[in-house]
Amino acid sequence: MLPSGYSIAFLLACLIGLIHWVRTKNRLIDEESNWLIWPCLAYAVVHAAISLAHQWALRSLDPYVPFMLIVFGIASLRFYKPRAALFWIGLAIGAVGAACFAGYQALVLEMRSGGYLHPIQFGNIALLMGVLCLVRLLTVRGSKWLDVLMLTGFCAGLAASVWSQTRGGWVAIFMICVWMMYMVTKGWHLGRRIGAVVALLVVLAIPVLQPNGIVQTRVMTAVNEASQYWSSNAQASSIGSRFAMWTYASKEILDAPLIGHGDKGWLRSRDAAIEIGELDPFIRDFSHLHNEYLDVAYKTGLLGLGSLLCLYLLPMLMFFKPYLTGYGSEARALAMGGIVLSTMYIDFGLTQTFLSHNSGRMVFVSLLMCLGALLLNAVEDKSQYSHGA
Numbered sequence: 001m002l003p004s005g006y007s008i009a010f011l012l013a014c015l016i017g018l019i020h021w022v023r024t025k026n027r028l029i030d031e032e033s034n035w036l037i038w039p040c041l042a043y044a045v046v047h048a049a050i051s052l053a054h055q056w057a058l059r060s061l062d063p064y065v066p067f068m069l070i071v072f073g074i075a076s077l078r079f080y081k082p083r084a085a086l087f088w089i090g091l092a093i094g095a096v097g098a099a100c101f102a103g104y105q106a107l108v109l110e111m112r113s114g115g116y117l118h119p120i121q122f123g124n125i126a127l128l129m130g131v132l133c134l135v136r137l138l139t140v141r142g143s144k145w146l147d148v149l150m151l152t153g154f155c156a157g158l159a160a161s162v163w164s165q166t167r168g169g170w171v172a173i174f175m176i177c178v179w180m181m182y183m184v185t186k187g188w189h190l191g192r193r194i195g196a197v198v199a200l201l202v203v204l205a206i207p208v209l210q211p212n213g214i215v216q217t218r219v220m221t222a223v224n225e226a227s228q229y230w231s232s233n234a235q236a237s238s239i240g241s242r243f244a245m246w247t248y249a250s251k252e253i254l255d256a257p258l259i260g261h262g263d264k265g266w267l268r269s270r271d272a273a274i275e276i277g278e279l280d281p282f283i284r285d286f287s288h289l290h291n292e293y294l295d296v297a298y299k300t301g302l303l304g305l306g307s308l309l310c311l312y313l314l315p316m317l318m319f320f321k322p323y324l325t326g327y328g329s330e331a332r333a334l335a336m337g338g339i340v341l342s343t344m345y346i347d348f349g350l351t352q353t354f355l356s357h358n359s360g361r362m363v364f365v366s367l368l369m370c371l372g373a374l375l376l377n378a379v380e381d382k383s384q385y386s387h388g389a
Contacts, residue, residue, distance in 0.1 A: 006125075006359055010366040014069040017076030026079075028071045032380075035318040036074060036372040039311045040067040040365065046307040050300045054262030063358070066365045067311075073365075077373035084330050084374045085146065088136045091129050092153030098126040099156035102163040113163040121359045123164025124348050128363070130157015131176065131344065132337050138184040138196075139333040155203065167218050168351030169344070174204065176343055180336065235280035242290045242351065244279055245270075249289050249298045260301035263287070288356055292349025295356070308355075315368060316342035319375070327379045334375035341367050 021028060029037050044067035051060040102113035102122070115122045133153030136146075161169060177200055185193040225239035235244040252261070252269060261269065267287065273279040289295040297305045319338035322331055345354060345364060354360035 006362045006366065010066065010073060010362055010369065011069070013073040013076045013369065015072075016080070017072030017074070020079055021072060021075060026075070028075055032376050033074055033078070033372070036315055036368065037071050039307075039314045040070050040368070043307045043311040044068045046303055047300060050259045050304055051262075053259055054299075055264065063356075063361060066361055070365050070369050073369040074373045077369065078376060081377050082374075084334060084378065087370050087374060088133070088146070088333075089149065091136075092133050092149045092156075095126060095129040095133060095153040095157040095160065098122070098129070098160040099163075102126065102160040106163040112165050113160065117359050118357065119164045120166050120168070120352050121354070121357050123161040123166030124169040124344075124352070124354070125359065125363050126157045126160035126164065127166070127169045127173070128157070128341070128344050128367075130154045130161070131173070131340055132367075133157065134177070134200075135180065135337045135340055136333050138180060139336060140329045158203070165218050167222055169348055171350060172343065172347040176340060176347075177204065180340070183336065184332075236282035241280065241283050241286065245283060245286065245289050246291055246294055248273055248279060249294055253294075253297050253301075256301060258301045259303055260297065260299045262299055266295075266299060288353040290351055290353065292353050292355065295353045312342045312346055315372065319371075322375060322379050331375055331378040334371050334378060338368070338371040338375065341371060 020026075044064035048061050048064045051064075054060075098115065101115050105111050105113040105115075112119050113122065117125075130153060133150045137150035137154065141147075181193075181197050181200060185196055188196070222239050225234070225237040226243070228234040228237070229240035229243050233244075234240045249266070249269075255261070256265070266289070270279060270283060270286070274281055274284055289298060292308070293305060296308050316339050319335045319342075322335050341364070348354045348360075355364065
């Protein structure tokens with residue numbers, strides 16, 4: 001995963017869409033794509049306005065530019081209609097590349113794998129790519145070499161996540177995979193369904209059951225840190241500091257419920273709490289609360305939290321529609337991928353402020369753009385074929 005390489009393809013797609021729009025002046029937002037675009041625009045406008053209210057600085061707008069540019073990216077994919085298979089192949093290659101880099105850092109350099117990113121960001125993004133590869137593997141049949149590539153991408157994503165030593169991303173992974181297996185195996189014979197479920201559980205259990213492995217060590221560390229916090233208020237640890245910050249910040253959210261305290265408001269409050277001994281000095285370098293929802297509610301209030309939830313939930317709910325009504329296996333794979341994208345980001349946000357990092361923002365808008373636009377293309381192609389027939 002190259003430094004900021006996750007931005008290149010998205011920005012290129014947006015540039016192509018902008019050039020096409022300047023030439024044609026076509027509508028950028030239509031009835032088919034509004035459920036993809038409006039939540040992104042609303043999130044960007046609301047959070048940009050709140051940021052300017054807290055601090056009048058143009059640099060505070062930078063994090064929200066991708067959510068505005070996505071309208072041009074979707075337009076480019078809707079017009080030029082690239083093959084969906086190219087998207088899935090790119091995901092698998094990305095997951096394999098992440099695993100190779102993570103393995104080199106973990107096994108050769110003997111360090112916590114993180115690519116060029118924060119390890120939590122790196123591990124969760126790799127895990128997301130791996131699970132999306134599993135979506136394609138389970139829903140689309142017809143090409144054995146693509147099936148092998150998707151299986152490789154799935155295993156590579158899991159491996160990179162394990163080497164990064166992330167924990168939060170695995171909280172909902174079993175539930176997501178169970179839901180996926182239930183949805184895609186509805187028409188299968190009972191024996192085949194049981195075999196598929198067992199195979200998936202074995203793959204997921206390998207890193208968990210490895211004696212003295214990374215996963216077991218990290219889980220036991222988390223349990224011990226949580227126990228120490230609840231028994232003696234020990235805050236100088238990864239888990240203890242999170243619990244302490246969440247408890248402290250929750251009491252102050254209602255002091256500024258509409259637009260929050262801002263980024264600097266948290267820094268001032270954090271330092272004051274450290275001075276009086278309510279928070280441990282271990283927390284002094286934490287600029288966010290390690291929980292997307294508490295962090296957004298504290299810094300941007302209910303307006304910011306509401307727009308964040310709309311960003312995650314509205315596209316996710318709309319992805320259900322074409323999946324349930326049926327437009328072919330490729331459309332179902334893309335729709336399920338969109339649901340998995342939002343679900344896993346919701347999960348990531350429980351222990352990390354994922355969208356506060358450029359990698360988190362760019363990966364989300366890039367995948368939402370691709371999954372949404374390619375799904376609309378697949379649905380449109382199926383409708384035209386049915387109408388022609």
